[in-house]
Amino acid sequence: MIDVYKIIENTNVEGPGGRFCIWTQGCKKHCAGCWAKDTWSFDSGIKYSVKELYDKIVSQKNLEGVTFLGGEPFEQAKELSLLSEMVKQAGLSVVCFTGYTIEELNNKNDKYINEFLKHIDLLIDGGFEQDKFDLSRPWVGSSNQRYHFLTDFYTPEIINKYKNKIETRIMRDGSILINGMGNFEKIKRQMKI
């Protein structure tokens, strides 16, 4: 089972093109300034099987791929590796954000982490660092975060093709859901939320 914090089934602001986004539940990094603290706990996620998530993904139209965000996706490398392999076989791309650096992941010498890395097209590494706040590059919020093109599905040119954007959704229950990358504090002040 995969512990999930949140799903957005189709968005254009969490990686290249239309993407099915899965925020995993559970993170040990606890970066200063993290704006996803609700994802830190390891016992409050919604549980989905790999098959359930796969079926949701392939039922969506006009997707370019899947994006994993955190929480920390690599805490669930075994299950996400399997899901990523299935997603790739369906012709979709995989983008993954991680609070670890790629060197830290490689140094773990963990078979499931290594397998997961094989199924990721674009890895964006490094936790958010408040003192390196920088919104000039797409999908990231601090200058320490790096793009690693692990397959030839994407090339570095895409970084110039996309800009940071946010999406705001008014949900059926009246709540407001904001995703993407931007100055969230400023946005909340302006929206008075």
Ligand code: SF4
């Ligand atoms: S790795 Fe990501 S989710 Fe975890 S504390 Fe850092 S910024 Fe927050």
